[in-house]
Amino acid sequence: MTEKVVLVDHLISEIKKGAFQSNKKLPSEHVLADQFKVPRMVVRKAYEQLQDLGYIYSKQGKGSYVQDSKIQIPLILSGDVSFTEKMKELHFPFQTITIFCEEVPFDQKIFQSLNVGNDEKVFKIGRLRLIDELPIALHTSFVAQTIFPEIEKDGPNISSMFLYYKQRGFLEFGSNSSTLNVIFPTPNEREILQCSNLVPLLQVESECVDKNSGQVLEHTVIIYRSDYFTYVI
Amino acid sequence: MTEKVVLVDHLISEIKKGAFQSNKKLPSEHVLADQFKVPRMVVRKAYEQLQDLGYIYSKQGKGSYVQDSKIQIPLILSGDVSFTEKMKELHFPFQTITIFCEEVPFDQKIFQSLNVGNDEKVFKIGRLRLIDELPIALHTSFVAQTIFPEIEKDGPNISSMFLYYKQRGFLEFGSNSSTLNVIFPTPNEREILQCSNLVPLLQVESECVDKNSGQVLEHTVIIYRSDYFTYVI
DNA sequence: GTACGTTCACTTGGCAACAAGATACATTGT
DNA sequence: ACAATGTATCTTGTTGCCAAGTGAACGTAC
Structure with missing residues (x-):
């Protein structure tokens, strides 16, 4: 649980920073899991919450991408x-x-x-x-x-x-x-x-x-x- | 995804209605999955989101319970x-x-x-x-x-x-x-x-x-x- | 009878293997 | 040469099984 939250926090901060802006593609679940030394399941949960929050979207077979940033x-x-x-x-x-x-x-x-x-x-x-x-x-x-x-x-x-x-x-x-x-x-x-x-x-x-x-x-x-x-x- | 959302909506409405007030215990994941004819994983995801939202908490081996309702x-x-x-x-x-x-x-x-x-x-x-x-x-x-x-x-x-x-x-x-x-x-x-x-x-x-x-x-x-x-x- | 330990049935938690979609590239037939 | 098709290898999505925690029921020794 706390691992997921850490990931979500980190990813939101990266997204807001514009870290993935170049191609807007997030690291694959497997890669991120290796990087953070957590089971892929944790990354999946984090990505799913980011989807629910409207930050990213995922496509089976392709990958996960950040949503266009919103106007304020x-x-x-x-x-x-x-x-x-x-x-x-x-x-x-x-x-x-x-x-x-x-x-x-x-x-x-x-x-x-x-x-x-x-x-x-x-x-x-x-x-x-x-x-x-x-x-x-x-x-x-x-x-x-x-x-x-x-x-x-x-x-x-x-x-x-x-x-x-x-x-x-x-x-x-x-x-x-x-x-x-x-x-x-x-x-x-x-x-x-x-x-x-x-x-x-x-x-x-x-x-x-x-x-x-x-x-x-x-x-x-x-x-x-x-x-x-x-x-x- | 949409199945999870339906479940979350339903459960929040039930919780606000006070449907689980008697013992505050929610149906087990297995039971709810059977009732709604969805995989247990969907129920798990719904329960997890309700936890993140602060509506319920789950204890391994015991079950899931609604949080005390909040003052306004x-x-x-x-x-x-x-x-x-x-x-x-x-x-x-x-x-x-x-x-x-x-x-x-x-x-x-x-x-x-x-x-x-x-x-x-x-x-x-x-x-x-x-x-x-x-x-x-x-x-x-x-x-x-x-x-x-x-x-x-x-x-x-x-x-x-x-x-x-x-x-x-x-x-x-x-x-x-x-x-x-x-x-x-x-x-x-x-x-x-x-x-x-x-x-x-x-x-x-x-x-x-x-x-x-x-x-x-x-x-x-x-x-x-x-x-x-x-x-x- | 009582105290203690064992088993069993039920709960949530976690994981590994598999399914399915996408894409790049090699292979093959014409 | 070129187009169609297979194939390997990525990606995310799903499933089913087992681990682990809990408590009640039961059995057994004293």
């Missing part, structure tokens, strides 16, 4: 600027696609924060954020039909939630205190964000309120791939 | 209250011990943020935060000797940095924009925080400034175990 995006978490505006400022080739708009079953926490009864309809709108075609965040907005009656029909075609709200008379927005959590992705989230199961996600949960009336417009859950972001608060 | 601590990240005050408010059996006070070699980023030249002495003071005797965060303060000449001698005995600063004429503190990162622990951090290598850590980096003069008093790096905290910003 500084992300301003606070403030009331929209995600799109934040990204445009940074000149990243940025894109958003709406991937679902569907009614959600009753959920104590969400319904309460939206201040609606359990017989009301609440929709969740999922918008996937991509940079360079790579999915890097999933933005889920929970919206009550009582506030936006046409949300079911409009949902799939909204390009900017903020714009949508503005067009309906809500001019200035704020967000109350956000909660942060570090989570591992569910199978569904893994598929959407195209990451392995050991990539930690930063989950930010907050509410968007209309500054004028104080009304909660949406309950928001955003999950960011933590391997792409540095957060600034 | 709501943590206010913003504001200028000290960590100690935050914890006392929440009535956790809280404790801090200073574990190191040593000079650090030149580091561009740190020295620049402290506004000192590369021939000046800078000390890092490490304070371990414990709740119920469990290490849950490591608070590292980088302090320049030019500002606090006695820091090398005083360092090991400082109970509260804020108090130390106040006693030296700095009355009101603020912090500039903090950066957040999700990282995995280094070997050293694993030993200090007594966690396995797949426990994500939240790293918060900021500066403590004297509101009066605007002078940077310390460069701060705090790492929190993400499995113990929910962060509020």
Whole structure:
């Protein structure tokens, strides 16, 4: 066990140092096992963990190779600027696609924060954020039909939630205190964000309120791939 | 590979549900392999990953058992209250011990943020935060000797940095924009925080400034175990 | 009856041999 | 000469067997 961890630590440090950058090929399991005087099984376990972490990939008959290193995006978490505006400022080739708009079953926490009864309809709108075609965040907005009656029909075609709200008379927005959590992705989230199961996600949960009336417009859950972001608060 | 992931997902969900709470013993590798109709090796890999994640532990000859579930601590990240005050408010059996006070070699980023030249002495003071005797965060303060000449001698005995600063004429503190990162622990951090290598850590980096003069008093790096905290910003 | 030792059934841990994919190179047939 | 095919030797992936630790059941000596 401790031998595997030593190997993993060493390899991650080498990868980050760029030691394998020339051809990006890692030493074969047999060679590394001889070098470190450990059974091949230990090297295999280390390589497998590096795969799960997204550092390398292995191909039977060929070898193991380091994954392309990832971009690091500084992300301003606070403030009331929209995600799109934040990204445009940074000149990243940025894109958003709406991937679902569907009614959600009753959920104590969400319904309460939206201040609606359990017989009301609440929709969740999922918008996937991509940079360079790579999915890097999933933005889920929970919206009550009582506030936006046409949300079911409009949902799939909204390009900017903020714009949508503005067009309906809500001019200035704020967000109350956000909660942060570090989570591992569910199978569904893994598929959407195209990451392995050991990539930690930063989950930010907050509410968007209309500054004028104080009304909660949406309950928001955003999950960011933590391997792409540095957060600034 | 995908079989392992399915198993890991399933087991984590069962553990969180408390399905094994009665005796906390997981099914033996052989039994689980039969149930899911997969080779025992797959179960072994899944169990090993759960060990690395800190969910379970295995004992040769006995079996595999779920780890005690962890407390969840709501943590206010913003504001200028000290960590100690935050914890006392929440009535956790809280404790801090200073574990190191040593000079650090030149580091561009740190020295620049402290506004000192590369021939000046800078000390890092490490304070371990414990709740119920469990290490849950490591608070590292980088302090320049030019500002606090006695820091090398005083360092090991400082109970509260804020108090130390106040006693030296700095009355009101603020912090500039903090950066957040999700990282995995280094070997050293694993030993200090007594966690396995797949426990994500939240790293918060900021500066403590004297509101009066605007002078940077310390460069701060705090790492929190993400499995113990929910962060509020 | 009791204390002690043995066996046995079950657990996780480890390993060596084998399977299977990839590639370079030699061999062979035309 | 050239193309197709076999072959040797790399690579990673899989499997099955045995080692080692544990504890309960059992047997036996006293």
